[in-house]
Amino acid sequence: MADQSTYEDPIKSLLDDVLPERANELVALLNQHTAQFRALEDQSGFNLQAGAYGAIQYTERSFRQLWLFGYGGMIALHCYSSFIAILRDNGRNLCISHIDAIPGQSETNQIFCRLMQAIEELKTSLGEADFVWPETIPAPQDGRSEDAERALVFDLICVAATYIILHELKHVVFQSEGNVPMDPWKEECACDAFAQEMILGQIKIYSEQSGFPEAKVKEKRAMGIALAIIFILFITPKRLVCGSVTHPSIHARWLGVIRNIDLKGDGHFWLYFSSLALSVLRYKGVDVLPIAFDSYKDLSCKLVQTLENAI
Numbered sequence: 001m002a003d004q005s006t007y008e009d010p011i012k013s014l015l016d017d018v019l020p021e022r023a024n025e026l027v028a029l030l031n032q033h034t035a036q037f038r039a040l041e042d043q044s045g046f047n048l049q050a051g052a053y054g055a056i057q058y059t060e061r062s063f064r065q066l067w068l069f070g071y072g073g074m075i076a077l078h079c080y081s082s083f084i085a086i087l088r089d090n091g092r093n094l095c096i097s098h099i100d101a102i103p104g105q106s107e108t109n110q111i112f113c114r115l116m117q118a119i120e121e122l123k124t125s126l127g128e129a130d131f132v133w134p135e136t137i138p139a140p141q142d143g144r145s146e147d148a149e150r151a152l153v154f155d156l157i158c159v160a161a162t163y164i165i166l167h168e169l170k171h172v173v174f175q176s177e178g179n180v181p182m183d184p185w186k187e188e189c190a191c192d193a194f195a196q197e198m199i200l201g202q203i204k205i206y207s208e209q210s211g212f213p214e215a216k217v218k219e220k221r222a223m224g225i226a227l228a229i230i231f232i233l234f235i236t237p238k239r240l241v242c243g244s245v246t247h248p249s250i251h252a253r254w255l256g257v258i259r260n261i262d263l264k265g266d267g268h269f270w271l272y273f274s275s276l277a278l279s280v281l282r283y284k285g286v287d288v289l290p291i292a293f294d295s296y297k298d299l300s301c302k303l304v305q306t307l308e309n310a311i
Helices: 010-018 020-032 060-089 096-100 105-124 148-177 184-200 203-210 214-235 250-258 268-283 296-310
Strands: 036-039 048-050 055-058
Touching: 010 020, 010 036, 010 148, 020 148, 020 203, 048 148, 055 060, 055 148, 060 105, 060 148, 060 214, 060 268, 060 296, 096 105, 105 214, 105 268, 148 184, 148 214, 184 214, 184 250, 203 214, 214 250, 214 268, 250 296, 268 296
Parallel strands: 036 055
Antiparallel strands: 048 055
């Protein structure tokens, strides 16, 4: 049974809901390092980061951006997953110009682009009151839908938010222990690895407790991680995609995560990753040349290479 303090904060409640098998471990970690979650007054930008004195600061607006992006993942699947599957089954190359020529495809792609533009408007608006919420997207306060597809989106958003929060929590742990890596890039990669291990490392225990198949739980949680790391590309300014003094390149972070995802090459995780990565790369203006691939995993890895080549 988790400590009741788990439920005193909405972020702690999120962690407990997503990772019930690690609830006691997380409570102990938060208490040991006096970590706390602090909601900031509304402001533009994406704001979720570790601050001083063990505080992880965030704005509600930041989580709303991630919420909308989660629905972008659903649209990306609608846009590309069927074509990727057909091309794989027939040994054909992924060729953007051929896909765009299919009737109705450009309209679906435009739906994705409009949603991405809406997220950018939410990010930069003076206040949330100045932002008009997209009519086709349910609001976060509506909770988990009874519709199966939207329920999946809700679950993936929760996992993605948990991944980002855990990444920041590791920064707090480093500061508390006084062992922050000298190399900022190594610190970022270590924070990514910590978040990934926390989400995937004890799935067997969760499966035994819940009765849900271990393989399916791992697939869904990995998809949530994919949503998080692709979202990082989306919110990163173009000038910083190739890295900075404090952060490695986005493609390096993608590789650091997916090389540790031990799932079948034609599983849902890789199809989700490739569909969403392809959609965001195109939205960001990256030229995607024809790609020969023999599995969804192969395509995913080549899309990461496409991002690297673009910068």
